[in-house]
Amino acid sequence: MILRAVVQRVSRARVTVGGEVVGQIGPGYVVLLGVSREDDEAAADYLAEKVAGLRVFEDEEGKMNRSIQEAGGAVLAVSQFTLYGDVRRGRRPGFDRAARPEQAEPLYRRFVERLRALGLHVETGRFQTHMEVELVNDGPVTILIDSEKTF
Template sequence: MRIVLQRVSKAKVTVRGETVGEIGTGFLLLVGVTHDDEEKDAEYLAEKVAGLRVFEDGDGKMNLSVLDVGGEILSVSQFTLYGDARKGRRPNFMAAAKPDMAERLYGRFNQFLREKGLRVETGRFGERMEVHLINNGPVTLILDSKNR
C-alpha cells in the first residue's frame, strides 16, 4: 500500500458537488493499493499514520502525533498512486489492485485507524472526486508498506 499524507488545517472531498467527507486539523491521506498487498500492509500503515509525529509541540518542534493533537483523518482512495509513467506519455495502472481487492483493503485500513480512536472521514471509492485542502506547513510525506 502507498499513501501520500498531507498535514492539513482543513480538507474536504466532494462528489458531484456534494461534500461527502470533511475534517479540520489532521491528515489528508491519498491511499493506493497494489496487487500483492495484504491486511498486514493496511495495519502497518494505520499504525504508522496514527503514530507519526509531525505536529508541532509547544517549542515548535514536530513532536506530536495526530492522536496527540486530537486530529482527524480524511482518507481518499487513489489508484493512480500506482501509475507508471516511465514509458510514453500516458501512464499505465497495471500495478494498481483490482477494484474489489482495493476497496476491501482500503476499508480495512480505515477501520484500523478508527480502532486507534481516530475520526475518519472518506471519499467514495471508485467515484470521481474533488479534494479541497489547506496543506499546513506544507508537510507532505509518502509512506509505502513495502519500504519498512
C-alpha cells in the first residue's frame, strides 16, 4: 500500500472542467492524490488522517504549529494518477504502478469521505476528466506523503 499525496498549503484554489468551476476553496490544502495498484482502504484512511493532522499553519508566534482544522481551512482533493509516472528509463513516463480507474476511484472517494468524517470541508475535482487546477501556494509549503512513510 503506497498511496501518494502532494499536499500544498494554499491561500485559494479551484478546479475547472470545460470552463466550469467544479471545486473551489479559500485557505487550506490542495491535495493531489495518486493511487497505486497495491493500495487499499487502510492506506486511504491513513493518508486522510495524516493530512488532517499535519501542522503546517502558522500559530501566533509564526511557527508552523496549527492543523488545517485549527486554522479553519478546507481541502481541494484532486485525483492524479501521474504521481505514479516512472521516468527511470526513457523520456516518456510509464504508469504501470498506477491503479486502474475502477480501483482508484473508490479509494479516492474513501480518502475524501474520511477527510469529511474528520470534520473537514472538502471540495473535489472530477475523476478521470481533464481538469485545470489553479492555486496560490502559500509559503510556499509543499509536503510529500505516502502510506509507506517513505517521505
